[in-house]
Amino acid sequence: VKRRRVQGMSLMVKLPLTITFVVFASALIIGLMVIDRNWARQSAALEAQTLALARATAATGRSSILKKDVWSLYLALKLLQERDPELPGETPVVEAVFVDTEGMVLAHSNPARNPVGLALRTSDPQTRAWIDYALQVSDAGLVPERLSNENFVDAVAPINVDGLTVGFMLLRSSTAGLAAQLRRDTLTVMTFALGLALVMSLFGAVISRRMVAPLRELAEGLDAVGRGDLISVQPVAARDRDEIGNLSEQFNRMVAELVEKKELEKDLANAERLAGLGRFAAGLAHEVNNPLAGMQNCLNMMARQPDDAKMVLKYVPLLETGLSRISATMQALLGELRGENRARLCKATCLGELESIVHSEIGDRPIDLVWRIGSGDLDGAALNCTCPHMHQIVMNLTRNAINAMPDGGTLTLSSVRTGGRLVLEVSDTGNGIDEKTQSQLFEPFYTTSPSGTGLGLWITYRLITRMGGSIGVDSRPGAGATFTVTLPLSASPAPAADREGKKLDA
């Protein structure tokens, strides 16, 4: 949960926090390293100082020891504990003793507790151990750490006269001053690290604000683009010429291009619609005009010889034919536009009835039929239309396929049931359809054959879309064409009204 919370934090928080942590940790580590080295150096200095003092004091005490001059010895020891006014803090020397070879005190810096003329008193076994050690040494040196206390540095210097040891000078320095210095240094370093971290976190906040603000704007912009809401996308101000600035510029350019493209598409769609309308009107005019021209001829002929009954006999049927053709065209057009005979259910198995019709449609053309409409496959399935409409769809596509193969070929009809869908395919091995034609294929009155009305595929398309299905074509010039119709299936016939409502919505 904690991890997720960290991951979920804003960069505005994460960045300053990271900078703060890194700066704090670095300052702390460097500071502690310096303190550690300083501590080692100071400790060594204290040891050297203690040893040097012990040596020097031993040397000055030599003649006083021989003369048993207790007072001079004592003065020498007191001098050791004198604070140097030049140096801060107390002198590190806490205890200084002259003893004879038996360990008897000749002078002690604390005479009240360590009387002269008596054995050096100590109740502390560790101190006794190092005194015993000290009385054995032949050269001045530091008392080994194992015998000493970590709070002290102990040095011992034998006092030799003419090769004979007459006494020892014991000196004890306290590391308390060093420890206090260490505490002060540590406090200073911590304060410095914290202060630096604080300053850096402010710096980090400013930096991250500068960096994160454009990122956030970019994210909001991208979100709007994702929703397709290009209107509310504001250009992101690029403050710096860095990666983020570059990204902002790219984003702004991308949005500008998207807006432009969208405008263009809208214009294009309008133009397309107007063009379609124009073609529709032209087709309609053409379709009406052709019979009209014939009828005009008939009327002209009849007008020329008004009394000729033969004329009437000859031309009236032609007029009728022309009129019925116009009427049929209008009927088909109106029927489709009104959406008649919608949404009844037909059993998918009715497709099986078409095989013989297709055969007769082929007639004696040199076309092979491959029939792959699986009757068993369609059992129990229902389609949202009437069987005649279904037949109309298949036959329209089949006729087009046959017409596409004037020199013969193979006509293939197949159906596959996948999931809740029926996929029908009508393939030919004809001349194929070029791309320009493909784009207008389903428009009304669009036709490539002089005898066609241009309404077949349009009606097919409308039937299919009304059923909630789709139609597509896959073709290349010279390589035939395959029309694929995908229709939703109803497993069991449902009430027609309900189905109709749904389809109307769709």
Add this chain to the structure above:
Amino acid sequence: MMNRRRFVGSSLFAATVGGLPAPMLAKSREGEFAIGLTAVVVREYVRSFNDFGDYLSRRTGRPVEFVQRRTYADIMDMLKDGNLQAAWICGYPYVQPRDPEYIDLLATPVYRGAPLYRSLVIVPRGSPVRRLSDLKGKVYAYSDPDSNSGFIVPRATLADAGYDPERFFRLTFFTYSHAETVSAVADRLADGGSVDSYVYNILRKYEPKLAASTRVIAASRQYGFPPIVLHRNMTGEIGDRFRDTLLGMAADAEGRTLLERLDLDGFAVVSPALYDSIRDVARRASPPYSLANGGSL
């Protein structure tokens, strides 16, 4: 713990042991009148003695230098060799027999109305010691083996009480200065010590904290005050001029100021018989001791 200021004083003294700054090696200049000083002198006196010297120079027409040495013995040797013309010494060196005698009494300070002083036994202020006998087996500080008040008197007192002064204490040492003896006792380096009553009172005045760290448990009878002695080859006009100057100090303002700083009333000429009692006590303080009465102090 030792009082810091006090200790600075002691170390200053230690540093200057062997002489006042000017004539380190006491090389007598032509016509110079060198006066030796010893344990009687408190270190704070250095400036007073410089002024004293100037005063004497002006009054006598001879350049005067005070010369300090650590022990009486040193001073006596210098006096004997003629390196000093006079010296302020203790009564005990004065009464020691010399053959041939080379010194005479020049003048004796008058202290609180008389040329007399006492030997005091002091102990640390908090010490339970009440009597000298309580210090048996303890550490004791003497000032100088040739000091009457700082060495002879306590030893005679012990001997009189039937103790062997050599064995009575566990350990004894010399500080070669009455003032340092007070420091040694105040620091509890010594459990007790003997001091000159004149020096002790001076310290009470100038270093009350140091003096207050100690307590007086015994005072001796009065003895003749440490005298200023003159080398015999100075006897005559020069010696007289110096004696007259000293005797006249109390009569003039500058002299009185100097005397006040030294806490003295003036100088007087006394009979050598004044020091007979010191001769007597010195005899008792030296073996063979009369250890008759087994010790009651």
